Amino acid sequence: EVQLVQSGAEVKKPGESLKISCEASGYIFTSHWIGWVRQMPGKGLEWMGIIYPGDSDTRYSPSFQGQVTISADKSIRTAYLQWSSLRASDNAMYYCVRLTSSSPRHYWGQGTLVIVSS
Amino acid sequence: DIQMSQSPSSLAASVGDRVSITCQASQDISNYVNWYQQKAGQAPKLLIYDASNLEIGVPLRFSGGGYGTDFTFTISSLQPEDIATYYCQQYHNLPHTFGQGTKLEIK
Numbered sequence: 050e051v052q053l054v055q056s057g058a059e060v061k062k063p064g065e066s067l068k069i070s071c072e073a074s075g076y077i078f079t080s081h082w083i084g085w086v087r088q089m090p091g092k093g094l095e096w097m098g099i100i101y102p103g104d105s106d107t108r109y110s111p112s113f114q115g116q117v118t119i120s121a122d123k124s125i126r127t128a129y130l131q132w133s134s135l136r137a138s139d140n141a142m143y144y145c146v147r148l149t150s151s152s153p154r155h156y157w158g159q160g161t162l163v164i165v166s167s
Numbered sequence: 168d169i170q171m172s173q174s175p176s177s178l179a180a181s182v183g184d185r186v187s188i189t190c191q192a193s194q195d196i197s198n199y200v201n202w203y204q205q206k207a208g209q210a211p212k213l214l215i216y217d218a219s220n221l222e223i224g225v226p227l228r229f230s231g232g233g234y235g236t237d238f239t240f241t242i243s244s245l246q247p248e249d250i251a252t253y254y255c256q257q258y259h260n261l262p263h264t265f266g267q268g269t270k271l272e273i274k
Contacts, residue, residue: 084262094211094254096168096262110168110262144210148263153201153216155256155263160210 051075053083053145053158060164061135068131069161071145078126079103085119085130086144088160099148100128135165169193169257173266181274186242188269190255195235199259202231202240205268206251215240247273 056070071083084099098109102121109119121128128145145158170193180186190200198218203211213222215231218238228243242249250273255266 082261093252093268094205094265096264099262108261148258148261150261151199151258153199153213153258155201155213155258157210 051147051156053147053156055143055145055158055161058162058164060166062167063135063137063165065135065165066131066133067135067163068129069143069163071128071130071158073126073128073147076147078121079123082148082150083121083128084146084148085117085128086146087113087141088144089141094144097130097143102128135163137165137167139163139165168262169196169260169264171255171257171264171266173255173269175269176267177270177272179272179274180245182245182247184245186245186271188240188253188255190233190238190240190266192236192238192257192259196257196259198234199257200231200233200238201256201258202229203254203256204249204251205254211254245271245273 052074054072079102082099082101085097087095096110097113098119100107100119100121118131142160142162144160147156172191200218202215204214205211214225214229219231230241232239252268252270254268
């Protein structure tokens with residue numbers, strides 16, 4: 050069974066750094082893309098970027114290029130989303146999603162809530 | 168990236184009404200469309216894949232159609248438990264972009 054288990058909720062101050070994680074199980078980690086989706090309070094679903102753990106090919110949506118870093122550690126089957134300096138506008142729920150090119154099947158993590166407040 | 172234009176952004180209807188949502192892709196995406204339901208505090212749930220195929224366990228009042236650039240999602244008889252936000256998604260090209268969402272409410 051494919052499972053994506055995300056790290057827990059975070060409360061941070063503006064300017065702080067943060068790295069959240071997504072641990073995968075139940076499939077060959079290096080053979081499928083993992084992406085990150087942002088959902089701001091009361092808003093829709095936005096792709097931030099995707100990574101192919103097999104070769105670390107990483108693609109960012111234009112709105113998020115330079116704002117976050119997506120990475121993956123094959124040895125522990127975990128993908129990451131990190132910020133070097135958080136802003137209040139980063140308040141959101143973040144989902145990791147396993148996706149396969151041209152396939153309808155997407156597997157979602159449970160979400161990680163990030164609260165940024167002074 | 169492929170843009171998915173979804174409408175309306177919100178919709179109020181009565182129990183028993185037929186409700187439809189549309190999604191238009193910025194380029195031909197064949198039938199590579201999913202429809203999701205998202206309830207408050209939950210991750211999205213897949214209802215329809217390949218534009219018109221019902222996911223296992225999803226009630227028959229949900230349906231989808233379309234091909235190329237224009238797609239439709241329909242609830243044939245709205246039930247109180249259908250209150251949620253609905254999203255279309257294309258998976259023709261990476262990243263698998265979403266529509267803006269339709270928030271469905273009961274009148």
